[in-house]
Amino acid sequence: MYFGLSEEQSFFQDNVKKYLEEHATIDNIRHIANGDENNLSAEIHQGLLNLGINGLLIPEEFGGLGLDLLFAAVVSEALGSGVSPTPFIAPYVMAPTAFKHAGSITQQKNYLPKIAINEYRFAVGFSEFIGKRNDAGISFVDNALNGRAMFVLDANDATHLLLADERGRIFVVNASSSNIEIVKLTTVDKTRQYAEVICKNLEAELLENSSDSVEPINRTIDAGRIMLAADSLGASQIMIDRAVDYSKERKQFGRAIGSFQAVKHMCAEMAADLEPCYALIWHAAHCHDHSPDEARLMACHAKAHVSEMSKGIAKKATEVHGGMGFTDLLGLHYWFKRIGLNRQILGSPELVREEAYKTQI
Amino acid sequence: MDLEYGPEYQDFTKEVQSFCKKYEGLSFTDRSNNPLGSSGGSGGPKMSRSEWQKILIKNGYFARSVPKEYGGYGGEADILKSRIVAAEFSKARTPMAMGGQGIDMLVPTLLEMGTEEQKQTYIKSTLHGEIIWCQGYSEPNAGSDLASLQTKGELVGDEWVINGQKIWTSTAQYSQMCFCLVRTEPDAPKHSGISYLLIPMDTPGIEIRPLVDMTLKAGFNEVFFTDVKIPASNIVGKRGEGWAVANATLGHERGSLAPPDATMNRVNMLMQLMKEETLDGMPLIEYPVYRDRLMKIQGKVLAQQSHALRLLSAKLNPMADVKLGKMIQKLTGTELRHELEGLAIDVLGEIGTLYEDSPHLKNDGTWQFIYMYFLGLIIGGGTSQIQKNIIAERGLGMPKEPKVEGA
Ligand SMILES: Cc1cc2nc3c(=O)[nH]c(=O)nc-3n(C[C@H](O)[C@H](O)[C@H](O)COP(=O)(O)OP(=O)(O)OC[C@H]3O[C@@H](n4cnc5c(N)ncnc54)[C@H](O)[C@@H]3O)c2cc1C
Numbered sequence: 001m002y003f004g005l006s007e008e009q010s011f012f013q014d015n016v017k018k019y020l021e022e023h024a025t026i027d028n029i030r031h032i033a034n035g036d037e038n039n040l041s042a043e044i045h046q047g048l049l050n051l052g053i054n055g056l057l058i059p060e061e062f063g064g065l066g067l068d069l070l071f072a073a074v075v076s077e078a079l080g081s082g083v084s085p086t087p088f089i090a091p092y093v094m095a096p097t098a099f100k101h102a103g104s105i106t107q108q109k110n111y112l113p114k115i116a117i118n119e120y121r122f123a124v125g126f127s128e129f130i131g132k133r134n135d136a137g138i139s140f141v142d143n144a145l146n147g148r149a150m151f152v153l154d155a156n157d158a159t160h161l162l163l164a165d166e167r168g169r170i171f172v173v174n175a176s177s178s179n180i181e182i183v184k185l186t187t188v189d190k191t192r193q194y195a196e197v198i199c200k201n202l203e204a205e206l207l208e209n210s211s212d213s214v215e216p217i218n219r220t221i222d223a224g225r226i227m228l229a230a231d232s233l234g235a236s237q238i239m240i241d242r243a244v245d246y247s248k249e250r251k252q253f254g255r256a257i258g259s260f261q262a263v264k265h266m267c268a269e270m271a272a273d274l275e276p277c278y279a280l281i282w283h284a285a286h287c288h289d290h291s292p293d294e295a296r297l298m299a300c301h302a303k304a305h306v307s308e309m310s311k312g313i314a315k316k317a318t319e320v321h322g323g324m325g326f327t328d329l330l331g332l333h334y335w336f337k338r339i340g341l342n343r344q345i346l347g348s349p350e351l352v353r354e355e356a357y358k359t360q361i
Numbered sequence: 362m363d364l365e366y367g368p369e370y371q372d373f374t375k376e377v378q379s380f381c382k383k384y385e386g387l388s389f390t391d392r393s394n395n396p397l398g399s400s401g402g403s404g405g406p407k408m409s410r411s412e413w414q415k416i417l418i419k420n421g422y423f424a425r426s427v428p429k430e431y432g433g434y435g436g437e438a439d440i441l442k443s444r445i446v447a448a449e450f451s452k453a454r455t456p457m458a459m460g461g462q463g464i465d466m467l468v469p470t471l472l473e474m475g476t477e478e479q480k481q482t483y484i485k486s487t488l489h490g491e492i493i494w495c496q497g498y499s500e501p502n503a504g505s506d507l508a509s510l511q512t513k514g515e516l517v518g519d520e521w522v523i524n525g526q527k528i529w530t531s532t533a534q535y536s537q538m539c540f541c542l543v544r545t546e547p548d549a550p551k552h553s554g555i556s557y558l559l560i561p562m563d564t565p566g567i568e569i570r571p572l573v574d575m576t577l578k579a580g581f582n583e584v585f586f587t588d589v590k591i592p593a594s595n596i597v598g599k600r601g602e603g604w605a606v607a608n609a610t611l612g613h614e615r616g617s618l619a620p621p622d623a624t625m626n627r628v629n630m631l632m633q634l635m636k637e638e639t640l641d642g643m644p645l646i647e648y649p650v651y652r653d654r655l656m657k658i659q660g661k662v663l664a665q666q667s668h669a670l671r672l673l674s675a676k677l678n679p680m681a682d683v684k685l686g687k688m689i690q691k692l693t694g695t696e697l698r699h700e701l702e703g704l705a706i707d708v709l710g711e712i713g714t715l716y717e718d719s720p721h722l723k724n725d726g727t728w729q730f731i732y733m734y735f736l737g738l739i740i741g742g743g744t745s746q747i748q749k750n751i752i753a754e755r756g757l758g759m760p761k762e763p764k765v766e767g768a
Contacts, residue, residue: 132640133712150711196720252509322505322740327572337575
């Protein structure tokens with residue numbers, strides 16, 4: 001038995017981390033968040049593509065690396081540590097997973113190689129299948145989509161989108177069609193792009209194997225949720241590391257604040273909360289590929305549990321920094337906000353736990 | 362136990378109600394410096410915030426016990442009347458008088474410890490909203506350990522000459538005046554070397570640099586002092602007594618950071634929202650998990666509101682011992698408000714993360730903003746950890762943390 005990451009996984013993760021440390025500096029993230037450096041995020045994205053992040057999950061026969069979800073999870077963790085201002089979860093994890101489970105052989109042949117060479121980039125909008133808010137919702141009649149999808153992930157610069165209706169059928173649509181309107185949504189997390197998508201008689205291609213089974217969309221959402229959990233894991237670890245470092249440097253009352261038990265205990269609690277999340281996420285990712293019976297339960301809990309732990313960590317780590325944590329000076333809030341978004345995307349904790357229960361009845 | 366206020370208060374309540382009716386839909390012609398400040402309603406009278414302050418004072422709804430000569434109403438302090446005003450205004454959504462560090466902290470301090478001339482000069486214009494104050498206490502190396510502050514004040518002739526730096530000074534960019542803690546007795550022990558000075562912000566040598574905070578909105582500042590000269594008389598209390606003066610004002614701040622009535626208004630607002638917003642076709646309020654979280658918080662807020670009544674009653678009945686009861690207010694009030702705003706984000710899900718000018722914002726995006734803003738207030742005005750130290754050491758009489766030599 002070996003429970004842990006392989007050498008290749010750790011090596012790849014280190015490469016992504018190093019790349020982001022050099023290129024996604026806090027100054028650069030701030031420029032991107034302020035909207036005054038649009039090319040910068042494209043450059044960082046290109047650097048990550050050069051490392052191969054788009055081909056991780058695509059089978060070798062279609063030009064990808066044919067790796068498993070655990071591999072993608074360790075990459076997602078690295079992207080969270082670097083608050084990477086680039087698309088990942090929708091185009092390079094959820095889209096390949098959707099094609100794998102929902103696409104016919106022809107559909108896989110048509111799309112996966114194009115993702116692998118970065119000719120196609122997919123956004124994903126499955127929110128209405130997970131939980132339809134107010135009047136949002138997509139309907140599919142006569143080969144055309146109508147309606148509104150909220151919180152479509154990674155819509156920026158996407159060439160195509162995967163959208164879902166309430167029954168969990170997955171559709172491919174072209175982002176450049178004139179029957180689609182993509183409205184940018186502004187969230188508190190400026191490192192990622194979200195959009196509302198309005199379809200009017202939009203031509204759509206149904207992914208065949210999703211036509212009468214929710215299994216494919218569920219598998220895709222599971223994969224996305226594990227990625228979000230891993231992203232929050234990476235972000236939380238950075239927040240803890242920063243808090244611990246700061247507590248050793250910052251002096252009040254003639255001593256390092258880390259020497260106060262109140263501060264020690266906050267840090268120890270954060271560590272105790274986060275440490276098991278590594279294993280939970282690795283295990284969930286492993287089950288996704290190797291133990292389908294447990295996969296969904298694991299994915300739901302990974303998402304919900306890590307979201308809860310991360311929320312507490314984001315708060316405490318900010319508190320350890322005192323007023324400095326509340327300012328923009330250290331940029332700590334970029335991780336705080338990323339964790340905040342990860343918590344709500346693809347199902348907030350209560351909704352996801354409900355789904356976890358439903359896998360057991 | 363007798364919760365009736367008495368007959369004279371029933372008349373007063375009616376009077377306040379008809380006042381609120383008269384000003385229904387009042388809106389302001391100028392913006393608020395307070396990120397949580399009301400922007401008023403619509404369809405009613407329009408006026409400046411300062412005019413509104415004057416009307417409220419004239420009716421005794423604000424600055425009730427401040428003597429007339431200093432611009433107040435000049436009545437007896439009447440805590441019950443103040444409470445009725447707060448309750449009726451809140452019900453009718455009539456904007457309350459503006460607050461802020463000048464009104465909430467400096468005015469009570471001057472009334473207690475200011476010279477006659479200071480009272481004459483500052484109180485009226487502060488109450489009218491014509492002078493905005495900022496609080497110059499914290500420094501880069503003096504936050505929780507405020508008494509270690511190093512900004513220097515030297516008396517040269519009949520002027521204080523001030524050099525140093527303050528940080529996290531809220532509203533400094535709009536302020537005309539700053540009440541500031543400055544080390545004037547460098548040789549005295551740390552708590553007895555500080556003086557409380559009143560500094561006009563347009564004095565040469567003051568530089569204000571805005572500091573962006575995590576909300577990207579609230580905005581506080583760094584303030585730099587280089588050979589800033591102010592009259593020797595701009596001191597409250599005696600030289601070296603600034604710590605005591607400051608502690609009097611800190612008491613005022615801690616009480617006012619998270620009033621339970623305001624939190625209850627937000628609970629009600631959230632409940633309304635949960636009735637309107639649907640998930641898979643069902644109103645959010647019908648989801649037991651969300652409803653229970655809301656009810657749990659409502660219970661906590663109700664406890665705090667009842668607790669506030671007990672503290673109110675203690676002001677009328679000086680025999681009651683509420684020392685511990687007061688100490689817990691800042692800690693529990695700010696934590697609870699943060700928790701509530703976070704619940705709103707959770708029930709709204711992804712929509713709860715929308716911000717700034719995004720489409721589909723709910724309640725102008727205030728849930729996400731206040732969620733972060735209150736994390737700031739959990740830290741500002743004495744962190745939660747410091748509050749717990751105070752509760753344990755001063756409230757419960759537990760042994761003090763041993764002091765580091767020389768600190
Ligand atoms: C929103 C906001 C508004 C503010 N407005 C103003 C203003 O208008 N004017 C002004 O003067 N200041 C203002 N401040 C500053 C505020 O008072 C300080 O930030 C606060 O007192 C904490 O000090 P610090 O930031 O230096 O943190 P530090 O004191 O460095 O604290 C860092 C961490 O160490 C912990 N710690 C420190 N000492 C102890 C101890 N003895 N025991 C246990 N734990 C300890 C703290 O709890 C915290 O977790 C504001 C701050 C905020 C966040």
